[in-house]
C-alpha cells in the first residue's frame with residue numbers, strides 16, 4: 001500500500017505533525033457527521049490512501065481519557081481491523097467483538113457504556129463477507145447441525161444469536177451473501193430497541209444505530225438498511 005509504506009519511514013514524525021489534524025481526535029457533533037467520517041475513512045482505505053498514523057505510546061494525556069465518537073460491534077474474525085478499515089486513530093472507536101457480531105450481554109453492555117458514559121454519536125453493527133459464525137447458523141437451520149455444549153463449549157451460544165434471522169428468510173435466501181447483511185440489520189434493530197440507554201438516545205436524536213457489511217476482499221464497507 002502506498003500509505004503503509006510511509007508509516008514507519010524516516011520523517012514520519014514530521015509528516016504526522018504536518019498533516020491536517022495532526023493526529024487529534026475528530027469530534028463530530030451529530031450522528032450524520034460521525035457516519036460521514038467513517039465513510040470518508042473507508043474510502044481512503046479502499047483507495048490505499050491511509051493517513052499517516054502515530055502508533056507510538058499515546059502519552060500521559062491520552063492515557064488518562066478517551067473520547068471515541070463511534071461504537072462498533074463487529075465479528076471476532078482476524079481479518080477485520082476497524083481502525084484500519086475506517087482509517088481513524090486509536091481512541092476514535094469503541095469496539096466490542098463477538099463471533100457473528102450478535103447482541104449479547106457483553107456487546108450490549110459495552111455499547112451502553114459507549115453511548116451513556118462516553119457519549120459516542122454513532123453505533124455500527126458491522127458484519128463481513130465469509131463469516132464463519134453466519135455459515136454455522138445457516139448450517140443449523142438448513143442441515144440441522146447442532147452445537148451441544150458438551151462438545152462445543154460455549155460456541156453454540158454466539159451461533160444461537162444468529163439463528164432466528166436465518167430462519168426468518170425464505171429457503172432460497174439462506175445463502176451467506178444474503179444472511180450476512182440480514183444478520184447485521186437484525187442485530188442493529190435488536191440493539192436499537194434496547195432500553196434504558198440505547199433506545200432513548202435514538203429517540204432523543206443523540207445517536208444513530210446503523211448496520212454495515214465489510215467486504216474482506218476489496219475493503220469496502222456498505223452501510224445497509
Ligand SMILES: [Zn+2]
Nearest residue numbers: 075077131132
Ligand atoms: Zn465473522
